[in-house]
Every structure is written in C-alpha cells, then in structure tokens.
Amino acid sequence: METDNTKKFNELFSELEHYDEDKQRKKIGETNEIIDGMNEEEFRSIFRKRMFYKIDKMIEEKKMSIENAILLLKHAGCCIKLKNVWNPCFDLSSLGERFKKMIVEEEEKEKGKKNEKLLADLCECYLLFHFDFSSNLISICVSCLLNVASKKEKNEETQKEVEMALLALSHINTYSEIEQEIYLNEIKEIIQYHQVHRSLTCLGYQSAWQFFISRFYTNGFLKDTVANELHFAREAERELEELTRCLDWYRKEDGKEENEAKEVLVIGRWIQTLLIYFQCRQLPNEERVDLFSRIVQIYRAAKDNYEEISRWCIYPLRSASERGIVKIDDLLKGGAADAVLEGIQRPTLNEGVTYECLHFFKNVSYRLKGKEKSENDEIERKATKRKVFEKTEEEGYEDTITSIHEISGFLYRKYFDPEISLNISDYFVNI
Known part of the structure; x- marks a missing residue:
C-alpha cells in the first residue's frame, strides 16, 4: 500500500x-530527506530490483551522472543498514553488476590515474547494498575504505567521510574471509587513536568495532588483541553509558510515530555486536559485571517504547551464560538473571525472547548442577546455586516455566534447535 513517503519519493x-x-x-537532496523518514516496509517497497534497473538505465542513457546516483544510493544504503532492513535486490540487478565492474576497473588503473574518491564511493555503495561478497572485491573495498577511515582531521566533513567508510565496512558479513594483513594494523590504529583523541563519531566508533569483532568467526586469534590491548568490554560499556545518559528514549505520545534518534539506533548496533562477541570469546573478569549491568539498564529503559532493542538485550545475556565463558555469579551481580526473569514474565511475551530466556536458565541450571574439581570452586558453586534458587523461587519462576512448557514443542519446531529441552526439570536449579 502506498504511503505519503513512498508517494512523494516516487513522484520526485x-x-x-x-x-x-x-x-x-x-x-536528490529532497528524496534523501524523505528516505530519512521511511520505515522498513516503505524501504522494501521502494528499493526493489526495478528501482535499481531504472537508475542503471538512467546512467546508461546519460540522464543521471554516476556521482548523482552515488549521492542517492549512499544515503539510502546508510538508512537501510541503520534500520536493519534486509534488501537483496541490488545483488541481482544490472546496477549491482555495473558497480562491481567499475570497482575492478578503477582499482586496476595506475596510481596517478586512479580516482580515489570515486573508488571509495563505489566501494561504500557495494558494501551497503550487497550480501553476496566476492573475495576479490572485499579485498579492494577493505583496503580502500580503511584508507578513508584512517584520516585524522577532526572537521565535520572528514568525520562524515570516516563514519560512512566504517559503516560500510561493518556490514561485511561475519563469514567473509579477509586476509589479516589487509586490515589488522589499520583497524587497531583507528580504534587506538580514537581512544586517545576522540576523533570518531559514536556511529563511526561502533562501526569500527563491529567490523573488527565480526572477523572473529574466521580469525579467532584476535581475542587477545580485542580483550587485552583494546579493552573492548570497557569501551563498549563506556559508549553505552554515554549514549543512554543523554537520552530519554524519546517517548512517543498518542501513538504518533517518530523517527528513531540516532543514539537509539547506535545502541541497538552495540547490542548486536555484543551478541557476536559473546558467541565467540570470553571477557576479562574485571570488565564483565559493569557491562552486564549496562545491558540490563538498556533492557529496562527500552522496553516501553523500543521493544525490539529491549528484546535484543536478552540475546547477549543468553550467549554469556553458555559454555562457561563467564561465571554465573557475574551474571547475577550484573542483574542478568533479574532481566531474564522479567523478560519471561512480560505480558506481551515474544516467541524469540521466550526461547532465549529458556536457554539462559537451562544453561545456568546445567552449569550449576555439575561439581567443581577444587574445593574453593565447589564452595563458590554451591553459594551461587543458593542465590539462583532463592531468586527464582522469589519470582515465581517455577510456575512460569510450567505454564510455558506447553509451548516448548512449538518453539523447538519453529527454531529448529535440538538443544531446546522439553524436560521441565532442565530449567530448575534445585538445592
């Protein structure tokens, strides 16, 4: 159904x-203003294969310059990525093929003849819209955009260039293999320079980390660099604290839809990055509790008006409970168990959240049921077990689990996970 935004955009x-x-x-500046206000469905209805075909045809017939096409596409790509809109149409379009060919041709030019600005713009459009990355093009794009992101001038124009380059890099999917010599020293230097000079925007800094953390899936050796040299947990907690401190979550009144504040969008991206991190590697002991506390704070602040972000907060907490990557006592101190209990008892319970909450307490129960080898660790386990038991008993957790058990088979079928248990006792911590 056509909305005011889509109608205005199509007319322009x-x-x-x-x-x-x-x-x-x-x-195009006017169309970009309309794009800023679009929701997910409006993006999907506008940026379809026929739209990219039309732009490609206009370029071919010299009715639109490549520079103007880039002006439109970069802005749209940025908005699409910030709002988590999945759009595979560019991959399948003639415009996508044109951009890939231009990137290769520009990269192959001699140094003095290469248009570095055009190459960077093309790479950004490619990364912002593409999902099916080729290794050759990724190498070109990463090298090019890290050069842009390494600029150190603090003027507004340069900061925007750097932010866009890092945002595009952050959306290279986690399973794309990139040779470490192409990016490792450069991304470390960008992060370390910002930690001293505060040279990046909040979105630029988050994007730098997302690009780096996403490399864990193919380069697990990075864990020590991220934890011990760059102090990811400390930096994530500090960034989230600053973002939430200046925000009242822009409450919506009378059901009126408002544009999401950029800070809220960046917070959502940090939460997703934390999920990737917890799935792969553990944090230094001294930095865990503060980070969990911050996630719980955001969970509670967002649950009334930004339910999607609130739901996302449960996911990294569930990941943190798995495989012994953090101590259960640290999750308790950070308020993770309280947040999960609140999540599972909410009147408007989301199926995905139910699934994550069940897994959280299944993981906790499983880990607390096994005896520790050393006497001190065994004493600590029993003390933690008592805390969890008292907490869940106080909150009426057993009654909640018993009622949810009726839908556990449905959740198993929907999420195709053989690990979700249909045995009620798996979610209880018994003394």
Missing part, C-alpha cells in the same frame, strides 16, 4: 531524468 524520482545535473542533485 520519476522527475529526476528531466533535470540537468545541478538541479537533479538538489532534487
């Missing part, structure tokens, strides 16, 4: 081919 876009380059550029 249909007129673009009739303008000269300068006026067209001005009109």
Whole structure:
C-alpha cells in the first residue's frame, strides 16, 4: 500500500531524468530527506530490483551522472543498514553488476590515474547494498575504505567521510574471509587513536568495532588483541553509558510515530555486536559485571517504547551464560538473571525472547548442577546455586516455566534447535 513517503519519493524520482545535473542533485537532496523518514516496509517497497534497473538505465542513457546516483544510493544504503532492513535486490540487478565492474576497473588503473574518491564511493555503495561478497572485491573495498577511515582531521566533513567508510565496512558479513594483513594494523590504529583523541563519531566508533569483532568467526586469534590491548568490554560499556545518559528514549505520545534518534539506533548496533562477541570469546573478569549491568539498564529503559532493542538485550545475556565463558555469579551481580526473569514474565511475551530466556536458565541450571574439581570452586558453586534458587523461587519462576512448557514443542519446531529441552526439570536449579 502506498504511503505519503513512498508517494512523494516516487513522484520526485520519476522527475529526476528531466533535470540537468545541478538541479537533479538538489532534487536528490529532497528524496534523501524523505528516505530519512521511511520505515522498513516503505524501504522494501521502494528499493526493489526495478528501482535499481531504472537508475542503471538512467546512467546508461546519460540522464543521471554516476556521482548523482552515488549521492542517492549512499544515503539510502546508510538508512537501510541503520534500520536493519534486509534488501537483496541490488545483488541481482544490472546496477549491482555495473558497480562491481567499475570497482575492478578503477582499482586496476595506475596510481596517478586512479580516482580515489570515486573508488571509495563505489566501494561504500557495494558494501551497503550487497550480501553476496566476492573475495576479490572485499579485498579492494577493505583496503580502500580503511584508507578513508584512517584520516585524522577532526572537521565535520572528514568525520562524515570516516563514519560512512566504517559503516560500510561493518556490514561485511561475519563469514567473509579477509586476509589479516589487509586490515589488522589499520583497524587497531583507528580504534587506538580514537581512544586517545576522540576523533570518531559514536556511529563511526561502533562501526569500527563491529567490523573488527565480526572477523572473529574466521580469525579467532584476535581475542587477545580485542580483550587485552583494546579493552573492548570497557569501551563498549563506556559508549553505552554515554549514549543512554543523554537520552530519554524519546517517548512517543498518542501513538504518533517518530523517527528513531540516532543514539537509539547506535545502541541497538552495540547490542548486536555484543551478541557476536559473546558467541565467540570470553571477557576479562574485571570488565564483565559493569557491562552486564549496562545491558540490563538498556533492557529496562527500552522496553516501553523500543521493544525490539529491549528484546535484543536478552540475546547477549543468553550467549554469556553458555559454555562457561563467564561465571554465573557475574551474571547475577550484573542483574542478568533479574532481566531474564522479567523478560519471561512480560505480558506481551515474544516467541524469540521466550526461547532465549529458556536457554539462559537451562544453561545456568546445567552449569550449576555439575561439581567443581577444587574445593574453593565447589564452595563458590554451591553459594551461587543458593542465590539462583532463592531468586527464582522469589519470582515465581517455577510456575512460569510450567505454564510455558506447553509451548516448548512449538518453539523447538519453529527454531529448529535440538538443544531446546522439553524436560521441565532442565530449567530448575534445585538445592
């Protein structure tokens, strides 16, 4: 169904081919303002394969310059990524093929003849819209955009360039293999320089970390660098604290839809990055509790008006409970168990959250049932077990689990996970 935003956008876009380059550029600025206010469904209805075909045809017929096409696509790609809209249409379009060919051709030019600005713009568009990455193009894009992101001038224009380059890099999928010599020293230097000079925007810094953490799946050796040299947990907690401190979560009134504040979007991205991190590696002991406390704070702050972000907070807490990567006592001190109990007892319970909450307490129960080898560890285990038992008993957790057990088979089928248990006792911590 056509909305005001899609109607206005389509009207403006249909007129673009009739303008000269300068006026067209001005009109693209107007379309970009409309894009800022679009929701997920509006993005999906506009940025379809036919849209990319139309842009490609306009470029081919010289009715739109490549620079103006990039102006439109970079802005749209940025908004699509910030709002987590999945859009595979560019991969399948003639425009996507045009951009890939141009990247290779520009990269192959001699140094003095290469248009570095055009190459960076093309790489950003490619990474922002593509999902099916080729190893050759990734190497070109990573090298090019890390050069852009390494700029150290603190003026607003340079910061925007750096932010866009890092945002594009952050969306290279986690399973794409990149040779470490292409990125390791450069991304470390970017992060370390910001830690001293505060040179990046909040989105730029988060994007730098997301790009780096996403490399864990193919380069697990990075864990020591991230934890001990760059202090990821400390930095994530500090960034989240700053973002939440200046935000009242922009409450919506009378059901009126408002644009999400950029800070809220960045918080959501940090939570997703933490999920990737907990799935792969453990944190230094001294940095755990504060980070869990911050996640719990965001969970509670967001649950009334930003339910999606609130739900996301449960996922890294569940990941942290797995495989002994953190102590159960640290989860208790950080309030993780309290948040999960609140999550599982909410009246508007989401199926995915139910699934994650069940896994959290299944993991906790499983780990607390096994005896420790050393006497001190065994004493600690029993003390923690008592705390969890008292906490769950106080909150009426057993009654909640018993009622949820009726849908556990449905959750098993929906999420295709053989680890979800249909045995009620697996979710109880008995003394």
